[in-house]
Amino acid sequence: MIRMGQAFYVAGTGTDIGKTFFSCLFMAKYAESYGFRYWKPIQTGLSGMSDTELVQKTVDLSDSHFLKPVYEFLTPASPHYASKQEGKILDPKFLLSLITKERKTNTLIEGAGGVFVPWTEDYLAIKGIQESNLPVVVIGSTELGTINHTLLTLDVLTARFIPVLGFYLVGPxxxxxxxxxxxxxxxxxxPCLGVTNFPEQKLPPTGFITFANEHFDTHRNVIDTVLNPDDEL
Structure with a gap:
């Protein structure tokens, strides 16, 4: 059991790359034993089920394991565009102040899209990641094209001295x-923290938890680096 809390940021190499699948796996395997919570501060595309609802439905955890999004938009688009379309203001400083309060808690913070997604017209996600001072796990695809996309993402993070714990590949x-x-x-x-393929069929929560326990983070690379980030950086 851990001595102190440590939030970490889940960044993707693009949109729909598998961040939420990774989050489901992590929460299924570690939420209860280590007291982790899931938080997606910015959620766009709310015409269907939100990512928070998807994670909770997939792993069947209580509300205490989830923080509500700070900004929610119906428009399936970049936050800067969605907020403008809906006449809402997204304030990066306010968002970062809330993230700062959670830094020493066991919280998985899932980003919106890739690291160069604009939160506003003059504020990119990567600046928010940098100013949050959270360690990052980069999620990439298992498929063709992932080398370029993942190397680009790692390069721009490390060039800004953002602490990167490693990368994890998910997909077919x-x-x-x-x-x-x-x-x-x-x-x-x-470092590569692991690779997990999509399950062959949709699983109920009990089946998904079993799947996560058997196929996710099989060498404990993710959980050990998240709990002891100073050892890796």
């Missing part, structure tokens, strides 16, 4: 994924 099983992980680790300056 394919013959490229092992080499993808190896070459990104070799060239990207960050």
């Amino acid at each position: 099983k394919n013959e490229l994924q092992s080499d993808n992980a190896e070459i990104i680790q070799k060239l990207g300056g960050a």
Whole structure:
């Protein structure tokens, strides 16, 4: 059991890359044993189920394991565009003040889209990541194209001295994924924390928890680096 809390930021190499799937896996395996909570501060595209609702439905955890989004928009678009379309103001300073309050708690903070998504017309997500001073886990795809996308994301994070714990690949099983992980680790300056493929069928919460326990973070790379980030940075 951990001695003190540590929030961390889940950044993706793009939109719909698998951040929420990773979050489901992490919460299914570690939420109850380590007291982790899930938080997606900015949520767009609320015409359907939100990511918070999806995670909670997938892993069947109580409300105490979830923080509500700070900004929610119906428009399926970048936060800067969605907020403008809906006549709402997104205030990065206010958002960062709330994130700061959670820094020493066990909280998985999922970002919106990739690291260069604009929160406002003059404020990029990567600036928010940098100013939050949270350690980052980068989520990439197992598929073709992930080498370029993941290396680009790692490069822009490390160039800004943002603490990167490592990267994790998720997606369909394919013959490229092992080499993808190896070459990104070799060239990207960050460790591969693991690879997990999508389950072959939709699973009920009990089945998903079993799947996560068996197929996610099998060597405890993610949880150990999250709980002891200073050892890795």
